[in-house]
Amino acid sequence: MELRHLRYFIAVAETGSLTEAAEQRLHTSQPSLSRQIRDLEDQVGASLFVRTARGVELTAAGRAFIEHARIALNQVEAAVEAARRAAQPAKQRFALGFLTGQEMNWLPDAMHVLRDELLNVDVTVSSDYSTELAEAVARGRLDVAFMRAEPDFDLAYEIVDREPLVVLMPSDHALAARDKVAVQDLAGESFIAMAGKARFLRTVVDDYLERSGVKLEPAQTVDNPAMVMSLVASTRGVVLIPSYVENLMPWSVTSRPLAGDVPTIDLAVGFSPKNQSPTLRLFLSRLDELKARHAGRHSRT
The missing domain is CATH 3.40.190.290 (D-Maltodextrin-Binding Protein; domain 2)
Incomplete structure (x- = not known):
């Protein structure tokens, strides 16, 4: 018994039609699909489908078989996904937040100081009111935010401008x-x-x-x-x-x-001292570079 037998069997069971399963789900010919189903029934030792005026329906044996078939396929797919993740470890996530409008000033410089990590880190960006940013940092939805130093949250702040x-x-x-x-x-x-x-x-x-x-x-x-x-x-x-x-x-x-x-008015980088993200530590270690780049690009006369 091969995995394709299980996939073919489930497709026919879900569509209730050999023709529809062959053409729309499996992209094969109906005679070839019929042979695969007969091969599966021979290996199981029982009829899995019965023909009706509306197409095909599961027999009692087919109904008993289908849930086990689905579990087997799900386990195989999970095994494949686990192997892929092990071969290519998931990227770290680094979530940046900005007081609405500040991303236009600070995002290019923030991405520059993260340049060495961009191949290994998925950076997400959002903007919001300062209080909402503070809550998101406190709850771990954001790693760092460019915001006001909100006093009602247990966060650390570094003034950047x-x-x-x-x-x-x-x-x-x-x-x-x-x-x-x-x-x-x-x-x-x-x-x-x-x-x-x-x-x-x-x-x-x-x-x-x-x-x-x-x-x-x-x-x-x-x-x-x-x-x-x-x-x-x-x-x-x-x-x-x-x-x-x-x-x-x-x-x-x-x-x-x-x-x-x-x-x-102060603009601060807010972060949680409890956040142990290595990307956050790197980002904070480069705040002086960040501020210098920003000052150079936005020098005021």
């Missing part, structure tokens, strides 16, 4: 004619504030406005960079936001640096 806040506004806004914008000039403008999922940024902005003695009442709140752009363009509002979002600006939105003592 301090991003200045800039003012976003409609491209034809009167303030766009200036090289820099003083925060006092925003008084009376329709102000877009950060919402709950961007709480870290909201705190930085609120502290800055308080230190500057400027009171801005939010006309809208938002926590998604794409929605920020839409609101700036549609409501002609202004927003204080980290400079990385300049990568996402459509033609209808522009940015200007702030005048005076410009506030910054």
